[in-house]
Amino acid sequence: MKRALAMALSLLGAAVLAAGGFYAGRHTTAENSMTAMPAPAAPGAAERRVLYWHDPMVPxxxxxxxxxxxxxxxxxVPVYADEAGDAGVKISPTVQQNLGIRTVVVGRADVSSSFDAIGAVQFDERLGVAVQTRVAGYVExxxxxxxxxxxxxxxxxxxLFAPDWLGPQNELLALQRAGASQELIAAARERLRALSIPEALIRQSEATGTAQxxxxxxxxxxxxxxxxxxREGVAVTPGTTLFxxxxxxxxxxxxxxxxxxxxRLERGQKVWAALQxxxxxxxxxxxxEILPQVSASTRTLQARFEVDNAGGKLVPGMxxxxxxxxxSASRLVVPAEAVIRTGTRAVTIVRKDSGEFAARDIQLGADLGDTIEVLSGLAEGEQVVASGQFLIDSEARLRSVLGAMAAGTAAPVSAPASAPAAMHVGDGKVESIEADSILISxxxxxxxxWPAMTMGFGKPAGAAFAGIGPGDTVRFEFRQGGTMGYELVSVQRLGAAK
Known part of the structure; x- marks a missing residue:
């Protein structure tokens, strides 16, 4: 009896100890759990608010x-609240390096208003001289x-041989031999000069006593x-141009x-020329001289320049x-490669102080070869992208569209009422079915x-096309509209599900 009582007391003590240990363990575990659990973070302290998700290919x-x-x-891809309304594009330094994006600083340069042209050498007609004879004769x-x-x-x-000169010269010589008065001799000399007989020839005939x-x-x-x-031997008359x-x-x-x-042309303007x-x-x-005539075919005019040719190296036709x-004047210039020309406007990609990139319209001036003058749209010291700007411009345009769409809620906005959309027909295979769409290859x-592809089509209602299942080969009609961009009108099964 005593032994049984002792065993009962032992069992009761063990039970009490086990229960106490159980409750103590629960209390200790709860305390440890409360101690180890971190404090909840403040809402939005480290999280970015997502406005909506989108497919970049179908923005x-x-x-x-x-x-x-x-x-x-x-x-x-998620679109965050701090990105949708941002006009710029943020690109990490690693991506910039991978894309080869290079920026240059907008600066000023002393640019001359000079321009180049091609000229052809011609004789200066003002220097031309005609050699004629004033007496009838023959070229010997x-x-x-x-x-x-x-x-x-x-x-x-x-x-030349001029026989008409012999008579007047012989008269002068005869007067001299006859001792005529000086008045008669002077008159005879004046007659020789009037016949254009060279003075040297007159002196020679007087010295030799023979007419020349x-x-x-x-x-x-x-x-x-x-x-x-x-040519040699030909007869010449007074006024004939020999050379x-x-x-x-x-x-x-x-x-x-x-x-x-x-x-831009002015008389007296200097020109530097080099042989082609x-x-x-x-x-x-x-x-x-600026010749007062414009060519109707080439829309050019001729400018005549006088070029020094003391060395005689220039000849007509060169x-x-x-x-x-x-x-020259100081002008704001950018590299020509930094300008995106659209046909109606010119755009550059500007890097802001915050590191973002944004497209900006500019007005161009003179084309200076490797650089272009900027009349408005940029300021000295700004940075523009010289390579990779087309990728940034595309992203900036996409962000601009998304930012305008994100001005309201993230829910799709229904399109305004318009004329009934055209119907289109296709054959394909049902890949999956969602509550509001069907994915069809x-x-x-x-x-x-369209080429063959896999894309989702919206359903007019959640219970529409209940008899269609994944794997079915179907013929479907659809039209543009709905939340998916294209909405199914009818779906007919062509084959059993596989």
Whole structure:
């Protein structure tokens, strides 16, 4: 009996100890759990508020929860509240390096208003000289036998025989031999001069006592024989042009100047010219004449420049690369590669102080080759993107559209009432069915020129097309509209589910 009582007391004590340990353990565990549990973070302290999710390839559709895009084989991308209304684009430094984005600083440069043109060398007609005879006679000998030969001043050109000069000279000699008065002799000399007999020839006949009928024509200036009008043995009459000499001390460079640049030309304007075939040979000149005529076919006018040719290296027909000098001024310029031309406007991508990129319209001035003048839209010291700007511009346009769409709620906005949408027909296979859409892998849609693809179509109602299941081959009709962009009108099964 005592033994049984002792065992009962032992069992009761063990039970009490176990119960106490159980409650003590629960209390200790609760305290430890409360001690180890971190304090909840303040709402929104480290989280960014998501406005909606979207497919970047179809930015017009928005979703209120993440998931897989019904249009493309990709996950939906969140659009945050601090991004949707931002006009700029944020790009991490790593991505900038991978894309090769390079920025340059907008600055000023001293730019001259000079411009280039191509000119052709011509004779300076003001330096041309005609060599004629004032007496009838014959050409006995030619010293210059071909056009374009170079001659020097005083060089013999031809010898002529003038028989009409013999009579007046013999009369002068007879008066001198007869001892006539000086008045008669002076009158006879004046008659010889009136017949254009050279003074040297008169002195020679007086010294020798014999009339001289042969004389030599000499070049009055240096140049080239531009025109040769006689040959040996031919008869000449008074006023016949025997030679035409063109001077080469100066030449004309006639340039075809575009009509748009004609206003930049002024008489006396300096020009630097270089041979087209050898740019190391340079020349200087100035604008002397702007010919008052514009070519109807090329819309250019001719500008005539006088170019120094003391060395005689320029000859007619040579081409010159000419640079017209103009006043220089400080202008705001950017590299030509930093400008995106759309046809109607010019755009640059500007990097802000915050590190964001934004597109900005600018007004361009003169094209200066590697750089372009900026009239408005930029300020000195700003940074513009010189490479990779097309990628940033595309992203900026996308952000701008999304920011405007995010001005309201994230729920899709119904389109305004319009004319009934066109119907389109396609064949495909049902991939999956959601409460408000059906994902179909379909073939080409001829009416929309779509290739074969997998995309989601909206349902007109949640219970629509209850008899259709995944794997069914179907023929479906749809139209544009609904929350998915395109909404099913009818779906007919073509084959059993696989």
């Amino acid at each position: 017009g559709q928005r979703f209120d929860k993440p998931g897989k895009s019904p249009f493309m084989d990709m996950q939906l 000998q030619l010293a210059v036998r071909a056009p374009m030969e170079r001659v020097r001043k005083g060089q013999p050109l031809a010898s 009928a042969r004389f030599t024509l000499s070049a009055p200036v240096s140049g080239v024989i531009a025109e040769l009008g006689v 035409r000499i063109a001077g080469l001390e100066r030449v004309w460079a006639v340039a075809e100047v575009p009509e748009a640049q004609a206003a 075939a050898d740019t190391s040979q340079t020349f200087e000149g100035q604008l002397t 081409l010159l690369r000419m640079q017209m000098a103009g006043p 379909h073939g080409p849609i001829a009416s929309l020129k």
